[in-house]
Amino acid sequence: MFITKKHVSRRAVLRGAVGTAIGLPLLDAMVPAAHAEPPPQFRFGAVYVPNGVRPQIWTPPPAAKLELPPLLKRFEPLREHVNIVTGLRAAPQSEHHSATSLWLHGGSVRKTEGPDVLSAQTIDQHIVDAIGQDTALPSLELGVEDMSGSPGSCAFGYTCIYMNTLSWRTPTAPLPMELNPQTVFERLFGDSGTPEQRAARWSDKSSLLDSVLAAAQGLRADVGPQDRVTIDEYLENVREVERRIELAGRQQADSAVDLPAAPTGVPASYDEHVKLMYELVALAWRADVTRVFTFMKGVEASPINYPQIGVPESHHIVSHHQENPEAMQKYAKINGYHLGLFGDFVERLKATPDGAGSLLDHSLIMYGSAMGNGNIHDQTKIPIMLAGGAGGRVKGGRHIANPDPTPMANLIAAFGEVAGIELGPLEHSTGRVAL
Helix, strand or coil: CCCCCCCCCCCCEEECCCCCEEECCCCHHHCCCCCCCCCCCCEEEEEECCCCCCHHHHCCCCCCECCCCHHHHHHHHHHHHEEEEEEEECCCCCCCCCHHHHHCCCCCCCCCCCCCCCCCCCHHHHHHHHHCCCCCCCCEEEECCCCCCCCCCCCCCCCHHHCCCCEEEECCEEECCECCHHHHHHHHHCCCCCHHHHHHHHHCCCCHHHHCHHHHHHHHCCCCHHHHHHHHHHHHHHHHHHHHHHHHHHHHHHCCCCCCCCCCCCCCCHHHHHHHHHHHHHHHHHCCCCCEEEEECCCCCCCCEEHHHCEEEEHHHHHCCCCCHHHHHHHHHHHHHHHHHHHHHHHHHHCCEECCEECCCCEEEEEECCCCCHHHCCCECCCEEEECCHHHCCCCCEEEEEEEEEEHHHHHHHHHHHHCCCCCCCCCCCCCCCC
């Protein structure tokens, strides 16, 4: 490590035009000279994929040492950084219309079609209470679609609110998912003025980074060579994400197709949309703008299809495969596609330095669904993957097999233990999964 005479605060930002401020990644100059390395900062994330996965293609062999089935081969280079948790049962109410609001607390929700919703504080928000109050954003809630305006999407006595979020700040306060990468970018890195002024700035193609380069040059002169490389690489990543968001907005504006209204900055491509969201999380974590995120890559029973991988039918339709071999193959193909995108994100975290390790080393991310076999809305054998070492608190490379059925609430209780927080009694919990 190169220690400079100038100490930089971990909360330092590069300030440009009014309202523009970019957080910095961890630099050597942020480490007091008396310390070799700062203590790692724990981070937590949750990535939800709808409509389940057939347990037959997800479940590893019984051995404790993780042997990855073909569906999970993308994670072979990351095997020592992931765990597969099996034997879990979703909360009893986990159906398409309530599953996502149950996933991160494992309890129940009030069945209602009105505004009198009742769920429970989710584990991400418990962790926010512990580690998220001294960051610019306590947490990020991300998604790619909203089904609340789709006819027939909310039924069987459940309000659409339950379908459209993973995260509950309190039992009566759901946190909405942000769908627009441009809005997320502006929340992370700042943008001032009225909506019209912001739109004009984007249409002028001026870069947010252009307003902070002078500050960056001043900082570069005061830090060591390695920190200069880190600053340059980080700002280049920010610029690339900004460029992709601008391109997405321009493609929509230039389209000759009569599309329904959509926020500027939402890519027409599902693939690009998801990748941008993952990249924004990686940037936010590196700059310590937030330490907690949730990402819903589709709502339950959604009409999203995947022609880019040869599956023109919707995910929901394909999940009801009725044991048809061709449909089951398409279902597995969708599952593999989502795992591939998540694998790229995990690889990105592994390659991003963070103190004495990487972002992946110091994080814990849960990936999965609230259903097992989507064909029968199975609430057992739900697919869960954990990625990251949680700052040395979770060892990777394991198949964590639980007696079937173990309540999902037991895994939530285990997350509380890993995060060092006391959750108290959890509905349906019978103990803790051993992480």
